[in-house]
Amino acid sequence: MPLVAGAFGALVWLERRRPLRRSVESKWTRDARNLAVAGVAAVALQLAERPVTRRLTALVERRKLGLLQQLRLPRPLEIALAVVLLDYTLYVWHVLTHRVPWLWRFHLVHHADLDLDASTALRFHFGELICSVAWRGAQVSVIGVSPQSLAAWQSLLFVSILFHHSNVRLPVAAERRLNLFIVTPRMHGIHHSLVREERDANWSSGLTLWDRLHGTLKLNVPQDEITIGVPGYREAEELGLVELLKLPFAAAERSAWLLPKGARPSVRAAHLMPVDYLIA
Numbered sequence: 467m468p469l470v471a472g473a474f475g476a477l478v479w480l481e482r483r484r485p486l487r488r489s490v491e492s493k494w495t496r497d498a499r500n501l502a503v504a505g506v507a508a509v510a511l512q513l514a515e516r517p518v519t520r521r522l523t524a525l526v527e528r529r530k531l532g533l534l535q536q537l538r539l540p541r542p543l544e545i546a547l548a549v550v551l552l553d554y555t556l557y558v559w560h561v562l563t564h565r566v567p568w569l570w571r572f573h574l575v576h577h578a579d580l581d582l583d584a585s586t587a588l589r590f591h592f593g594e595l596i597c598s599v600a601w602r603g604a605q606v607s608v609i610g611v612s613p614q615s616l617a618a619w620q621s622l623l624f625v626s627i628l629f630h631h632s633n634v635r636l637p638v639a640a641e642r643r644l645n646l647f648i649v650t651p652r653m654h655g656i657h658h659s660l661v662r663e664e665r666d667a668n669w670s671s672g673l674t675l676w677d678r679l680h681g682t683l684k685l686n687v688p689q690d691e692i693t694i695g696v697p698g699y700r701e702a703e704e705l706g707l708v709e710l711l712k713l714p715f716a717a718a719e720r721s722a723w724l725l726p727k728g729a730r731p732s733v734r735a736a737h738l739m740p741v742d743y744l745i746a
């Protein structure tokens with residue numbers, strides 16, 4: 467917890483000093499709203515996920531269940547492999563939250579933010595987190611995740627998610643180097659773009675390896691051409707706290723890809739740009 471609070475505080479400070487993208491909404495209104503959504507989500511996690519993962523990881527370790535427990539590896543190696551495999555299976559889960567319509571209804575709440583910063587990293591609808599408990603249970607039992615491995619992965623993931631959602635302008639050269647291994651703010655900014663082809667890329671949450679292996683890595687989009695958000699949900703007054711919590715349960719889902727009347731889809735000859743242009 468001190469690690470998370472420290473990382474969040476440091477990123478918020480850096481976001482003020484060196485912002486990467488220009489903001490649309492007032493920072494304080496957004497932070498308050500996103501932290502409120504996050505508060506509800508945190509309660510849901512404590513009630514729905516914690517009891518399941520606590521018991522399941524203990525059982526996995528005691529009975530030597532799952533892949534890594536069967537291999538009986540030295541502890542540090544087991545933890546490292548568990549972190550990598552959890553990271554990969556989270557990539558798969560992330561794709562599912564976009565591809566499965568009823569899961570997208572929940573994940574949409576995260577994507578409908580009109581700006582992207584460290585507070586967006588915490589803005590997940592409680593329903594998405596409750597749905598993910600079944601996936602987490604499968605991850606733990608198939609991979610064979612011990613309590614220690616799960617704790618290690620959760621800490622790393624939290625810091626990674628805060629970092630790559632943040633609106634911090636890093637030196638381009640540094641970001642390029644980091645991006646060889648881990649997800650960076652410019653890379654994840656592309657995943658939060660209004661343009662569908664850009665949204666359907668960069669699903670990784672930790673290592674960029676998974677996007678590289680699946681051919682879903684997209685780096686050739688300059689940040690100042692990106693509009694953050696989802697086309698069907700662009701009005702700030704429709705995206706208040708209560709509206710966000712109710713959004714997944716709306717009777718009819720609006721086409722998230724429909725552009726508002728009069729708006730032109732951004733036309734960009736991305737394929738003409740060299741692959742590492744993005745990072746500019």
Ligand SMILES: [Zn+2]
Nearest residue numbers: 560564573577
């Ligand atoms: Zn997403």
